[in-house]
Amino acid sequence: MYYRTNPVSNQKISLLGFGAMRFPTTEDGKIDRPRAEEMLDQAYKAGINYFDTAYMYHNGESQDFLGEVMKKYPRESFYITNKMPVWMAETKEDIAKIFEDQLKRCQVEYFDYYLIHAMSADRIPIVKELEVYEYLSQMKAEGKIRQLGFSFHDSPEVLEEICSSWSFDFAQIQLNYLDWEYQRAKEQYEVLCKHHLPCVVMEPVRGGALAKLPEDVSALLKAKNPDASTASWAIRFAAGLENVMTVLSGMSDDVQVADNLKTMNDFKPLSEEEQNVLQEALALYRKNNLIPCTACRYCIDCPVSIVIPDIFRIYNNYKISGNVKGFLNDLKETEGCDSSACLTCGACSSKCPQHIDIPEELAKIRELADSLQ
Numbered sequence: 001m002y003y004r005t006n007p008v009s010n011q012k013i014s015l016l017g018f019g020a021m022r023f024p025t026t027e028d029g030k031i032d033r034p035r036a037e038e039m040l041d042q043a044y045k046a047g048i049n050y051f052d053t054a055y056m057y058h059n060g061e062s063q064d065f066l067g068e069v070m071k072k073y074p075r076e077s078f079y080i081t082n083k084m085p086v087w088m089a090e091t092k093e094d095i096a097k098i099f100e101d102q103l104k105r106c107q108v109e110y111f112d113y114y115l116i117h118a119m120s121a122d123r124i125p126i127v128k129e130l131e132v133y134e135y136l137s138q139m140k141a142e143g144k145i146r147q148l149g150f151s152f153h154d155s156p157e158v159l160e161e162i163c164s165s166w167s168f169d170f171a172q173i174q175l176n177y178l179d180w181e182y183q184r185a186k187e188q189y190e191v192l193c194k195h196h197l198p199c200v201v202m203e204p205v206r207g208g209a210l211a212k213l214p215e216d217v218s219a220l221l222k223a224k225n226p227d228a229s230t231a232s233w234a235i236r237f238a239a240g241l242e243n244v245m246t247v248l249s250g251m252s253d254d255v256q257v258a259d260n261l262k263t264m265n266d267f268k269p270l271s272e273e274e275q276n277v278l279q280e281a282l283a284l285y286r287k288n289n290l291i292p293c294t295a296c297r298y299c300i301d302c303p304v305s306i307v308i309p310d311i312f313r314i315y316n317n318y319k320i321s322g323n324v325k326g327f328l329n330d331l332k333e334t335e336g337c338d339s340s341a342c343l344t345c346g347a348c349s350s351k352c353p354q355h356i357d358i359p360e361e362l363a364k365i366r367e368l369a370d371s372l373q
Contacts, residue, residue, distance in 0.1 A: 173189065
């Protein structure tokens with residue numbers, strides 16, 4: 001396993017981190033615990049030492065499961081990360097209750113890395129009003145947090161405001177070769193470098209989208225390196241940046257674990273020639289007009305129970321494959337994919353880290369489906 005040294009804490013962090021957000025599940029939606037435990041064991045034994053969870057991952061089950069599995073290993077041999085969901089709190093007391101509940105669920109006495117979750121311009125006032133930073137700083141002073149940071153979904157300007165307003169130890173941003181310019185990830189990365197904040201990368205493969213590329217895009221990458229997976233190009237792009245401390249991958253099966261380990265056990269940054277090929281592939285990819293959904297599922301608390309990420313996944317699969325019959329059948333047969341009841345209330349869009357106009361995209365997909373009938 002390839003490691004980077006955190007310049008703030010001097011800890012050796014595996015360049016590949018395990019995101020506990022997309023474990024395999026059973027038919028009832030619960031984590032498939034035997035399979036997921038095998039994946040965590042495989043990762044740990046291969047040298048991954050950074051494990052990232054959050055309060056709402058797998059409807060809260062991720063924290064309990066991760067804590068249960070990792071307690072069989074020496075506590076000092078891994079780093080566990082959790083996050084404060086400020087939108088779930090109404091009072092300062094709620095912040096304390098959530099934090100203590102997280103320690104209990106993860107079965108730890110402290111978090112190695114802890115973040116204010118999904119910071120944005122809209123959440124800055126909440127953080128100030130509830131004195132979230134002050135409380136978490138106190139927890140750090142008491143040893144219950146070792147490194148304090150934040151995850152982020154907004155513009156570089158807002159990121160600059162946050163970095164200038166508080167003193168953090170690290171930050172986590174969405175960074176991949178599509179969002180490098182598309183969502184100004186390059187500028188965000190530069191803000192973190194300017195403030196000497198180690199960068200944790202989330203969504204390096206954009207929720208799997210950059211692992212399942214259109215055929216013409218995939219062929220271009222395969223021609224350059226037949227033995228490399230399409231996902232490995234995305235992982236290497238992010239990991240090749242000097243200020244990146246670790247690249248989180250929300251792995252869903254043992255095949256993904258093995259592929260990522262193969263990439264990071266013999267890690268090599270992209271060469272200049274490979275960077276050029278990747279830019280060609282990116283230009284082709286953009287022509288497919290895919291919806292930039294990462295399947296984070298923050299939007300699924302829909303008042304009429306529309307499962308938005310599934311609709312976007314089905315649409316993107318159609319754009320890649322051109323399979324009309326499969327597209328129409330999947331929309332019809334997948335539960336929660338009838339978007340005709342959409343209220344266009346916009347509650348989903350306000351929660352989307354990708355800033356997708358979800359009602360508008362749903363309307364376009366309905367129109368497309370109607371035209372293809």
